[in-house]
Amino acid sequence: MKTLLLENILTAMNIQPNEKHKGIRIKTVTYDRFEIRSHTLYFRWNNREVPVERIKNYKNVFIVTDTPFSNMEKLNPEQVILVKDLKDTFFKFTSYYRHLFNIPVVAITGTCGKSTTKEMLKHILEDTHNVQATISSKNADYYNLSYLMGIDENTDVAVFETAVSKKGDMTESCKYFYPTIGIMTMIDVDHTDKIRSFDDYLAEKAKIMQGMNNKGILILNSDDLYLSSIDTSKFKGKIITFGKNKNARFRIKKFQYHSSGMTFWMEYKKREYKGYIPGLGEHSVYNAVASLAAATMLGVDIGYALKRLSSYHHMISHFQILEGRNQITLVDDTWKSNPASLRKGLETLSRIALPSQRKIAVLGRMASLGKYADEEYEKAGHLIAASGVDVLITKGFIAKDFQKPAIEAGVSPDHVYHFSDADEMKRFFDSFLLPNDIVYFKTGGNDSDFDDVIEYLRS
Numbered sequence: 001m002k003t004l005l006l007e008n009i010l011t012a013m014n015i016q017p018n019e020k021h022k023g024i025r026i027k028t029v030t031y032d033r034f035e036i037r038s039h040t041l042y043f044r045w046n047n048r049e050v051p052v053e054r055i056k057n058y059k060n061v062f063i064v065t066d067t068p069f070s071n072m073e074k075l076n077p078e079q080v081i082l083v084k085d086l087k088d089t090f091f092k093f094t095s096y097y098r099h100l101f102n103i104p105v106v107a108i109t110g111t112c113g114k115s116t117t118k119e120m121l122k123h124i125l126e127d128t129h130n131v132q133a134t135i136s137s138k139n140a141d142y143y144n145l146s147y148l149m150g151i152d153e154n155t156d157v158a159v160f161e162t163a164v165s166k167k168g169d170m171t172e173s174c175k176y177f178y179p180t181i182g183i184m185t186m187i188d189v190d191h192t193d194k195i196r197s198f199d200d201y202l203a204e205k206a207k208i209m210q211g212m213n214n215k216g217i218l219i220l221n222s223d224d225l226y227l228s229s230i231d232t233s234k235f236k237g238k239i240i241t242f243g244k245n246k247n248a249r250f251r252i253k254k255f256q257y258h259s260s261g262m263t264f265w266m267e268y269k270k271r272e273y274k275g276y277i278p279g280l281g282e283h284s285v286y287n288a289v290a291s292l293a294a295a296t297m298l299g300v301d302i303g304y305a306l307k308r309l310s311s312y313h314h315m316i317s318h319f320q321i322l323e324g325r326n327q328i329t330l331v332d333d334t335w336k337s338n339p340a341s342l343r344k345g346l347e348t349l350s351r352i353a354l355p356s357q358r359k360i361a362v363l364g365r366m367a368s369l370g371k372y373a374d375e376e377y378e379k380a381g382h383l384i385a386a387s388g389v390d391v392l393i394t395k396g397f398i399a400k401d402f403q404k405p406a407i408e409a410g411v412s413p414d415h416v417y418h419f420s421d422a423d424e425m426k427r428f429f430d431s432f433l434l435p436n437d438i439v440y441f442k443t444g445g446n447d448s449d450f451d452d453v454i455e456y457l458r459s
Helices: 005-011 085-098 114-125 141-149 168-177 198-208 284-299 302-309 339-352 370-386 399-408 423-431 450-455
Strands: 028-030 040-043 060-066 080-082 103-109 131-133 157-161 181-184 217-219 240-241 248-257 261-268 271-278 320-323 329-332 359-363 393-396 416-419 438-442
Touching: 005 085, 028 141, 040 085, 060 085, 080 181, 085 141, 103 114, 103 168, 114 131, 114 284, 114 302, 141 168, 157 168, 168 198, 181 284, 181 393, 217 284, 240 284, 240 450, 261 284, 271 284, 271 302, 284 302, 284 339, 284 450, 339 359, 339 370, 339 438, 370 399, 393 399, 393 423, 399 416, 416 423, 423 450, 438 450
Parallel strands: 028 040, 040 060, 060 080, 103 157, 103 181, 131 157, 181 217, 217 240, 240 248, 329 438, 359 393, 359 438, 393 416
Antiparallel strands: 248 261, 261 271, 320 329
């Protein structure tokens, strides 16, 4: 982070600094008490215990709180900054810090594709720009402050995921990042355990426009049915579209599958471009074109951006092709499972599998579906059959809900199996797998058993 003067921070938060606050430099701002060290401003959320004895070993530690805490009297009075509304004060700080930097900030949201699009855009930019970005798929709100504080005087551009798992998430993320460019990849059912209505989930995603103060650049997937339904009438900035739709600004003309990636043709401003992206699936092309659209809006030459994309390193566990023992192909797609990502995974599996290969799907539960769970498992079961899956294996009692609709849709009951742990699956695979099989793994439960089995089957 940029080193700040405490008196300037306090003034930005509408707090009158006293003489003992002046001239003090702050090098760390945090709401994690374990990150407290010298020259720290600590925001005390949820009335957490303050490590007073440890703080006394450091120099220039200041606590912002809206309630007193035990052993507070052991600190110097100027160290405790008592406020009426901690949340309001905190977001005054984030606004102050973000607006110290006149840089473009890209916020990426959607049910699927956020992490990949972010990584692609980061890869395009990082050779010529100093980029501050979300790390891997770590997009929970807990990380937002550290990502914001990662911006400093050397940062040229920031690229962040703005995930939504509950109401208020989008609005709050934008109060950290104040994005100037927003990307919406695609929308489908997810996180409806906490946002009970899908319409509310969609509306929460659409709040990215309010978070951008209805200005800047909004990049939308024009082929997505739900994104097409959102009201953009109040958005006064520029709307850029991508997709196969003939009216898309960045139009996907066609694409081809290769052993480990996709060649695609894209049209922009009546000129056609050819690109290649490591990573399989039509969705990989959409993510690539979304990243190209953002890079172009940031002033990057398209030819250069396409060249950079060709050297992109595909994210692990995102439809990752692995060589298994005994000439078996493994597909690790275990980073997440929701209806949209499972659909894209099965479609890609069906597209890449050879006629001679048995397609074996090993599925754990889909996460965070709430009242839509029964409906979505039924749809998924039908999709499993329609995708030509030869063998269905489920793991865990929730995932068993895939079985009945899959059988009803045409998967043979004799080719459906269920297991409870990794050792059961290993013993089964030892006697069941044949050379040339392709085995697709998908789960949304952060289930280490899947990692264990995949590693066991690798060559």
